[in-house]
Amino acid sequence: xxxxxxxxxxxxxxxxxxxxxxxxxxxxxxxxxxxxxxxxxxxxxxxxxxxxxxxxxxxxxxxxxxxxxxxxxxxxxxxxxxxxxxxxxxxxxxxxxxxxxxxxxxxxxxxxxxxxxxxxxxxxxxxxxxxxxxxxxxxxxxxxxxxxxxxxxxxxxxxxxxxxxxxxxxxx
Numbered sequence: 001x002x003x004x005x006x007x008x009x010x011x012x013x014x015x016x017x018x019x020x021x022x023x024x025x026x027x028x029x030x031x032x033x034x035x036x037x038x039x040x041x042x043x044x045x046x047x048x049x050x051x052x053x054x055x056x057x058x059x060x061x062x063x064x065x066x067x068x069x070x071x072x073x074x075x076x077x078x079x080x081x082x083x084x085x086x087x088x089x090x091x092x093x094x095x096x097x098x099x100x101x102x103x104x105x106x107x108x109x110x111x112x113x114x115x116x117x118x119x120x121x122x123x124x125x126x127x128x129x130x131x132x133x134x135x136x137x138x139x140x141x142x143x144x145x146x147x148x149x150x151x152x153x154x155x156x157x158x159x160x161x162x163x164x165x166x167x168x169x170x171x172x
Contacts (some may be wrong), residue, residue, distance in 0.1 A: 032073025
């Protein structure tokens, strides 16, 4: 269950880091219904303890540490972070990042963009400078389409292999 909730904790903690918190206080979400997506079961009346960005405990009874932020989850549901598997952040722009988080999307797969745009954006999110989803990106679309945005024109297998190696070396 903890692995499924990790991204939810990331969203909460990203919000705190946006307010200058470097070591966030513990967070306890109390009386929440946890949705176990592996089994499809609802687990009502659960408490979730988050320490230093990680789910530390999910149980019906959790001791609240001194100084913890307490969140009343009664009547609410806690689900894993959602993923949008087809995004183009370069086209939608930086201003759309908060919308992903607001809708519960904590991770995205960017399906084509310039690495000079997407890698710094990904780094700014990871560092806490920007609030946004985790971004997985390979870089531009590799194909032979003429003059389409966010593409690298490839006309044969050798060019394709070379392009993939270069993109991987850059971190795409």
